[in-house]
Amino acid sequence: MISITEDFIEAAAPNAEAARNGRGLVLKKKYLSLNRSEDETLWFGKCQGSGKTPYLCSADFAVPEKPVYRCTCPSRQFPCKHSLGLLYAIADGKPFTTAEVPEEISSKREKVAARVEKKKAEAEKPVAVNKAALAKKIKAQLDGIDLLEKLTLDVVRLGVGNVNAKTARELEEQARQLGNAYLPGAQAALHGFTKLFREAGGEERTGPGREAVYGEALDQLCRLHALIRKGRAYLQSRLEDPELAPEADTGIAAWLGHAWQLRELKDAGLVEPDVELVQLAFHSYDDVARKEYVDAGAWMNLKSGRIVLTQTFRPYQAARHIKGEDSFAQVAQVKELCVYPGDMNPRVRWDGMLARPIEARDLATVRGHGRAEFAAAVKDVKSVLKNPLADKYPIVALSFRRIGAIGRAMVVEDRTGDRLVLTDAGLPEEPRSTHLLSLVPPEALEDQTLIVRFRHDLDARRLEVKPLSIVTESDVIRLTL
Numbered sequence: 001m002i003s004i005t006e007d008f009i010e011a012a013a014p015n016a017e018a019a020r021n022g023r024g025l026v027l028k029k030k031y032l033s034l035n036r037s038e039d040e041t042l043w044f045g046k047c048q049g050s051g052k053t054p055y056l057c058s059a060d061f062a063v064p065e066k067p068v069y070r071c072t073c074p075s076r077q078f079p080c081k082h083s084l085g086l087l088y089a090i091a092d093g094k095p096f097t098t099a100e101v102p103e104e105i106s107s108k109r110e111k112v113a114a115r116v117e118k119k120k121a122e123a124e125k126p127v128a129v130n131k132a133a134l135a136k137k138i139k140a141q142l143d144g145i146d147l148l149e150k151l152t153l154d155v156v157r158l159g160v161g162n163v164n165a166k167t168a169r170e171l172e173e174q175a176r177q178l179g180n181a182y183l184p185g186a187q188a189a190l191h192g193f194t195k196l197f198r199e200a201g202g203e204e205r206t207g208p209g210r211e212a213v214y215g216e217a218l219d220q221l222c223r224l225h226a227l228i229r230k231g232r233a234y235l236q237s238r239l240e241d242p243e244l245a246p247e248a249d250t251g252i253a254a255w256l257g258h259a260w261q262l263r264e265l266k267d268a269g270l271v272e273p274d275v276e277l278v279q280l281a282f283h284s285y286d287d288v289a290r291k292e293y294v295d296a297g298a299w300m301n302l303k304s305g306r307i308v309l310t311q312t313f314r315p316y317q318a319a320r321h322i323k324g325e326d327s328f329a330q331v332a333q334v335k336e337l338c339v340y341p342g343d344m345n346p347r348v349r350w351d352g353m354l355a356r357p358i359e360a361r362d363l364a365t366v367r368g369h370g371r372a373e374f375a376a377a378v379k380d381v382k383s384v385l386k387n388p389l390a391d392k393y394p395i396v397a398l399s400f401r402r403i404g405a406i407g408r409a410m411v412v413e414d415r416t417g418d419r420l421v422l423t424d425a426g427l428p429e430e431p432r433s434t435h436l437l438s439l440v441p442p443e444a445l446e447d448q449t450l451i452v453r454f455r456h457d458l459d460a461r462r463l464e465v466k467p468l469s470i471v472t473e474s475d476v477i478r479l480t481l
Helices: 006-012 016-027 081-091 103-124 131-158 165-180 184-197 214-240 252-256 262-267 316-321 360-368 374-385 434-439
Strands: 031-036 042-047 055-060 068-071 271-287 292-301 307-315 330-339 354-357 395-406 409-413 419-421 446-457 462-471 476-478
Touching: 006 016, 006 081, 006 330, 006 354, 016 081, 031 081, 042 081, 042 103, 055 081, 055 103, 068 081, 068 103, 131 165, 131 184, 131 214, 165 184, 184 214, 184 252, 214 252, 262 330, 271 360, 271 462, 271 476, 292 316, 307 316, 307 395, 360 446, 360 462, 374 395, 374 419, 374 462, 395 462, 419 462, 434 462
Parallel strands: none
Antiparallel strands: 031 042, 042 055, 055 068, 271 292, 271 330, 292 307, 330 354, 395 409, 395 446, 409 419, 446 462, 462 476
């Protein structure tokens, strides 16, 4: 039986209100019976609702990594408040009686098991690829690359200083064709450039705010140029490949908009077995350029010390049908971790996981993976940033001696005396964090591990770091929630 805690229940709940209502059912003693199967893989009970007939709810842990929640109530939330209340009853140590599994649940379990076996058998079959259709798609993408090059050259001829909100809107209008050419990633990259010249409400960016974006705009143009050059070479080589397989050694496929499937990652050997992950940072934001809500988490692989990223994309039109992710305060135990092609902080996904409480040894492991000397970490970051298509804000764990103020600047210092300036600049959608350091206990500002997001200040020509969290011997103090 897996450990059922309040953190586990909150992570399973579709929203905070459902969790709160589930807790209320237990407090109000609405459960007429609480039972479990002999092997403790199924927990079920009857909960009195608004009607005469109580609801039969259950939590099925036949496959611990993928629990299944069922209820006879009409709610469209999964799990519903009745199943969540059942979990709270387990967490609270309420007495459960061993009983035979009801027929209506056992029949559903059998159907699920049959579907799992069928899915497993289908996964082992080779995937049939319509190579003619795929080749046609790649040719359309090459045409899209030509359009992106034309739009980029138009900007260069016009001059960055002459780009305004009207020009940006015209570019975005023409860039819609990139979506039709199966290049949503390239379209989003162009939007990353055009949005620099408009305020959040769409108005013209003027004054000092406009001048401040020129460095970033030139950097974005370099990125677009690299995307055009590398994207064209990648698509042409793929078209010449008899198998038309996507490249798994670099992130260029994702840059163009390829949506990797778990099976593709597994077939490409991009899988790590038996991994334990600790989440070090989390934030949600609205990606206007891609028209998606994004839930992003930064995790450390306890075995390797590598910091990886999770990203859940919820398109505007389908957001209400996709459960948003939340911060996670336990250790995620993953049997198969699928790793996307990438550089320092690759994206990862998994299909099912177990959770256990974070222990002191886990925090000690995280701290042990911290970089003790900033100079070596800076060298690695600079090496990554040389690639125009690399993540411009890599995340690193730094073991520091102290954090403090020098004049108006906050700095972090390593054991050799090297210092890095702390900043709130970085990902525009990520909340500010440096000011929160004044609220942290003084002992947490000395001899701890700081999780930071590096940023290259193009105007000052120096690397700065944004604090995301502090890992002490007993806790992970998050600064970006």
